[in-house]
Amino acid sequence: MFNAFRTVKLIATFSLLAFSSLYSQSHYLKHFNIESNSSESFLPPSNSVSHIRIEDSTIWIGTSKGLAKSTNGARTWVSYRREPAFANEGIFSVATNKETIWTSTGFEKELDEGSVQTGSGYAFSTNNGLSWQHVDQTLDQRGDSIISYGINDSIWILPVVVPEQNVTFDISLSPGAIWIASWASGLRKSTNNGLTWERILLPPDNRNSLKPTDTLWSYAPNDTLRQRRIFQRFDPRRNNNFLAFAVHAIDNDTIWCGTAGGVNKSTDGGVSWARFTRRNQAAPILSNWVIAIKEQLFQDKQRIWTTNWKTNLQEETGEEYGVSYTEDGGRTWKNLLHGIKAYDFAFKDSIAYIATDQGLYRTDDGGLSFSRNGTIINPTTRQMITTSAFFSVDVLGDTVWGGTGDGLVSTLDNASNQFGLAWIIHRTYQPVGTTNETYAYPNPFSPFFEPVRIHYSTQSSAGSSSGRTVSLEIFDFGMNRVRTLINNAQRSGNMEFDEIWDGRRDNGDQVANGVYFYRISIDEDEPRFGKILVLQ
Secondary structure, three states: OOOOEEEEOOOOOOOEEEEOOOHHHHOOOOOOOOOOOOOEEOOOOOOOEEEEEEEOOEEEEEEOOEEEEEOOOOOOEEEOOOOOOOOOOEEEEEEEEOOEEEEEEEEEEEEOOEEEEEEEEEEEEOOOOOOOEEEOOOOOOOOOOEEEEOOEEEEEEOOOOOOEOOOEEEEEEEOOEEEEEEOOOEEEEEOOOOOOOEEOOOOOOOOOEEOOOOOOEEOOOOOOOOOOOEEOEEOOOOOHHHOEEEEEEOOOOOEEEEEOOEEEEEOOOOOOEEEEOOOOOOOOOOOOEEEEEEEEEEOOEEEEEEEEEOOOOOOOOOOOOEEEEEOOOOOOOEEEOOOOOEEEEEEEOOEEEEEEOOEEEEEOOOOOOOEEOOOOEOOOOOOEOOOOOEEEEEEEOOEEEEEEOOEEEEEEOEOOEOOOOOOEEEOOOOOOOOOOOOEEEOOOEOOOOOOEEEEEEOOOOOOOOOOEEEEEEEEOOOOOEEEEEEEEEEEOOOOEEEEEEOOEOOOOOEOOOEEEEEEEEEOOOOOEEEEEEEOO
16 A cells, blocks of 8 residues: 555454545645534635535535535525534535535544544435435445455455545436445445445456456465365455545446546446556556546547546656546546646636646646636735635636635636636625724634734724725734734725735744734724734
8 A cells, every 4th residue: 555544443343544645635624714603694604615516506615614505606605514414514525416416524533543534424405405315424234245246256345334434535426326436435326315335346456457257266276176266355455446536427327436546437337447547558647546537528529637646656656746638538648737736627618727736727728838826816805815725616607716725716717807817705704894893813823824814894883885094003012013014005995804914024024922913093993903822
């Protein structure tokens, strides 16, 4: 196994290997969030947006505070975090197909050896979120260890009997079927809304294909009469290609599955498979750890895109982070964005948008050239995205939506609006309204990890909407001024704003640990004061 994994003892029946840096990085982002307390709100439930799925005109987002949707372009949100069908707020995957929505949930479980990601089941709706049903995390019985496959009647396969390390990272919906890609459980399929799950066999690491007529047994050298078959062991502890992370069902026949051991393709509904790896093709994928698969259709082209991560196998010295795509069904691959961690794709005709840890990339020529977002700031509200990483992306008409650990963003991309030139930021916060209240968040904060936001309102008791003049200063504990953030800056009336402090003095030096105060002066109003604790 590659060194992204570490061994954790679960129960006497078996142990599996867990990530120290798992794909769900986007599901438990270590950012401060101020949550909405009602199911309907003008604000999203969290600023950590790990998934975006757009169906017709409905925007679905998976966040660190559960699932939410908007049907009016993010002006208002419905949050499902208190819906009983959702066992946990951690959303690991979201799939939509018209009015059907499936999500998987999970959480970090603390063990003596450390924390381990644990699956808690699925919540699904068939009426666009009006009602929800819960399905338990897919598990095997202890005796589910011998299965048949084609001419092979006695294959031993590891039963997965606990939810620890059994997290579903991706879901795909085909007509009448739900496909799930899970860490310990691998690839599975249900045709009865999760009442039962069929285990789908993928090629083990020593095979490049799998079909029902394959002989999956051998004989011991001393078994000259060939009376006792020795079957291959289908065990995710010994086969990276059983560790599933991505699934994309084009229809009921053509299925793509990404694992820690390559990308797999079936054209007969998951019965037979071809496996593509870094080492078994002349023009291969960039790396074997495939965490996302998406299909792009335009003109007469079909492109299958994959995000590829390094597995750190010593023999795979040519592996890199990046993305790959194929236009010939997997026979040859083109590799792009070398060295960059990517998470998600979205498409508008020939344009591909790629969410990465270095920003949101755009290409309209198949990767010959790229553009990327610059500074993301909303000039009206002064909101700013302070992280470079994008974890999710989707498109609604000419609007590109991106999910970050610091908020949901959108930008137009058409003939009249250049991609990334103007942004709208949708962040959650605690409104202060017409009061003189103000607050800073996160508080305490460490400048090495993120800036602090100082939130205030320009709304006056008189309700005037005219522009207002704002100054904001930072003082140390002795009330010595260390930073003037803004001085007589013009801000719109009747709005709420964030001003950002990076923990530095006017001369650029980093402040020391301690208590700091800020003062906000708005026109001739009484100044507003607040306190910030800096902890490096």
